[in-house]
Amino acid sequence: MRAMKSILRKPDAEETALIGRLEQLSQEAASYCRTKAAELHISLKLVEVYGAMHRRQLTFVYTAEDRIDFRELVRDLARRFGGRIEMRQVGVREEARRLGGIDTCGLVLCCASFLTDMKPISAKQAKKLNLTIDDPRLLGVCGRLKCCLMFEMMDAEGKIAPQAHQLITPTRPDSPSSPTLPS
Structure with a gap:
C-alpha cells in the first residue's frame, strides 16, 4: 500500500x-x-x-x-x-496513477491503488514468461506492459511463492496430532 x-x-x-x-x-x-x-x-x-x-x-x-x-x-x-x-x-505510468481508473481486469489500477514502486517490465522479461509482447491484452491503460506482469515474473522466479516449511496444514482441531497455531 x-x-x-x-x-x-x-x-x-x-x-x-x-x-x-x-x-x-x-x-x-x-x-x-x-x-x-x-x-x-x-x-x-x-x-x-x-x-x-x-x-x-x-x-x-x-x-x-x-x-x-x-x-x-x-x-x-x-x-x-x-x-x-x-x-x-x-511519464505515462505516473499519469495513469494520478488519474486512476479501472483496468481491463475490472479492478482499480494497481499503480493507483497499492503499488508504491512502479518498476517497468521489459520485453525481455515478458518473453521469459512466453508472452507475445504485441498482444494488446498485455497493455495497461498507459500503453505500456501491465505492472501486474512483474508479479507473474516474480512468481515464475520463485520469489513470492511460500516455502514448504512456512506452510501450516490445517487438520481437525480434536485430532491429537494436529498442528495448532500459537495463541
Whole structure:
C-alpha cells in the first residue's frame, strides 16, 4: 500500500475555506493553462494542477512527447496568478496513477491503488514468461506492459511463492496430532 500522510487534526473553518479556494484556483489555472498552451502552440497534456496551502505556489503536472520550452507560458501563468509556478513533467505510468481508473481486469489500477514502486517490465522479461509482447491484452491503460506482469515474473522466479516449511496444514482441531497455531 502507498503510505498515507498523517492527519494532524480536522481542518478549522478558515482552513476549509482555504482548501475550497485552492480547488477553485486549481480549476481556473488548469483552464487558463490549456488555453494559453494552445495559443502558444505548446503540445502538452495537463494532468493535474494543485496549489500549496501555506505558500503562494501552483504546480502544473503534465505529460508531453518532446522536451518543451514553456518559459513564456510560465511568465503568463505567473502574471495571471502571482506567486511561484512549477511545471512538473511526468511519464505515462505516473499519469495513469494520478488519474486512476479501472483496468481491463475490472479492478482499480494497481499503480493507483497499492503499488508504491512502479518498476517497468521489459520485453525481455515478458518473453521469459512466453508472452507475445504485441498482444494488446498485455497493455495497461498507459500503453505500456501491465505492472501486474512483474508479479507473474516474480512468481515464475520463485520469489513470492511460500516455502514448504512456512506452510501450516490445517487438520481437525480434536485430532491429537494436529498442528495448532500459537495463541
